[in-house]
Amino acid sequence: MLNISDLYGKVEEKDILKGLSIEVKPGEVHAIMGPNGSGKSTLGNVLSGRPGYEATAGSVTFKGHDLLEMDTEERAREGLFLAFQYPVEIPGVSNMEFLKAAVDAKRKHHNQSELSSVDFLKLARETCKRVNLDASFLKRGVNEGFSGGEKKRNEIMQMMLLEPDLCILDETDSGLDIDALQVVADGVNAMRDGKRSFLVVTHYQRLLDYIIPDYVHVLAGGRIVKSGDKSLALELEAKGYGWLENEVA
């Protein structure tokens, strides 16, 4: 699904990723943990093609294609989805209009016909219900005036509508209370179907009580310094990140 090999990346002339490698196979859930400033968010942004985040060396293949050669929108249409750490507020553009444009763009890319407005509205309403958002959020501006939890649920709703092959969750759990976290985790777990892959980037072990990962990686200093199964997350929770940094150094 996703093969990141010896990836170097910089943000505004600052080297952040320094030789990162991960392989994610179909159906797997990988958690990436790490201290602040280790490059967690940079990884998500480089993978989704955010302007200003540049891969300087190494390779990333996504479903056999060179991901780094693709435009941001092309990556999305091919099935890569990044749930933002800080979803963007866009007043004046209704959530509904935004969601339909996104879904249509993907359908068109895959030579499917656009959904009719009626069919889409029905689908969007059902999806709202799945993430416990009132349907009135569809009429509001994109994330405009949404609470932190509502923004994150809106991200999960987009993920459900777009049915991506690879979901990257960039600290989706940060700042959420347990109820909201549960909704987000339920949404993710409902989408685990044995084929879809997940890259769950988080600062806190708590999320992994709800989304059980197959693998846990520790990112520090721009590369993976330790990998293991879900027990690694518990070890990190108990010991903090300091021991790893010492071990690596």
Added chain:
Amino acid sequence: MTDFQQSALHLAACQQTPAWLQPLREQGAANWSAASWPGRKTELWKYISLAPLQQQGDLRWGGEADDSAIDAVERVEVDATCLVFVNGRFNAARSSALPAGIVRFADADTAQQQLIAQHLGQVVDSQRHLFAALSNAWVDDGILLHVPRNQTLDKPVYILNVATPEAQPAVASQRLLVVLEEGSEAEVIEHFASDAREQNGFVNSLTEVVVGANARLQHYRINLEEENLLHVGGVHADLHRDARFHGFTLAQGSRLKRIDYQVNMRGEGAHMDLNGVYLPRNKQVIDYHTNVEHCVPHCTSNEVFRGIIGDSAKAVFNGRIHIHPQAQKTLAELSNKNLLTSRTAEINTKPELEIYADDVRCAHGATIAQLDETSLYYLQSRGISAADATTMLSFGFINELLTQVPEQAIQDYLRPRLASLFGQGSEQVGHLSYE
């Protein structure tokens, strides 16, 4: 006097007008003749040139147009008393029967004549507003909307002004007087439109509004005209104690379009809010000048104007707030945001605050920007193309104001038109016009 001024006066002499309007006409003609022609150093006309007007040649009055040209203009679908003017002439066949309180100047009875004479040309400062002087000199026909004390107009008044091209460039003069007595309410929609053909005319339009104590006016002025039309117009309002004026205006089209809004706070507790949108493109020139005179204490004003300027178009927004010494406890806000979508587009934005009272709150801001990169990225990260994302964000910038328009029929009319304006060459039109 310039040739244009002379030619305009000559045109006034061709009219046959009732005697009771003569004093205003004469005063207008005197102001018009005495005025020095605005040049680049005239502050009120600093950023635009009136040369296209002077190049009109000999002026003549607009004539009748055939019905197909009139019907080619799509109307706002609103349940309203509808008045249609074509090239400045009233078209009875295309208009509703006029209910009591709405009358053409030409048909006014003695009491109405007195009311008109009392207010017409009195709200507007025709020394300051050159083209108001011209409008006074040209006063012939027009509409009076009079709502008596504590009455609410049961339907909006929809005034459609249609311009059509003529063999020789022609002139249309439009005049509206709204008098709301104490405690009354009304909704007025002024729609200036042209048929799709290339226009060659000049429209001079003037609206005067008197909002009595505790009365309320919801006012719309929609200017969607072909880009070669010339249009100078103004809306001037006197607000008495606790009066409310809620305005919305939108302008697109014209190679010379100048619209003035002046609101005079005459009574304590009066409130005005005005949202405006201008969308010049190609070589269009749109100039909005607003001026709020806070003459008395405890009044509030809030203006929000947004523009998207494309191609080689030019826009001007000049927002003046004048707080007089006695106008304590004034709350005045003004915001102007602009998006430039091409390197050759031009915006001149100037908030102009004159504050002579010390216990007031006055906030203003003006920005000129390109589209937000993070928003673009967010849309693209969901598979939306850069071109479509640009269209959506541009439309969204304006749609924020559109969604606040209380009259749903106006929203329904404008949304698909603006969507297609932004969406030319984009597949987003369908989405944008959708809820």
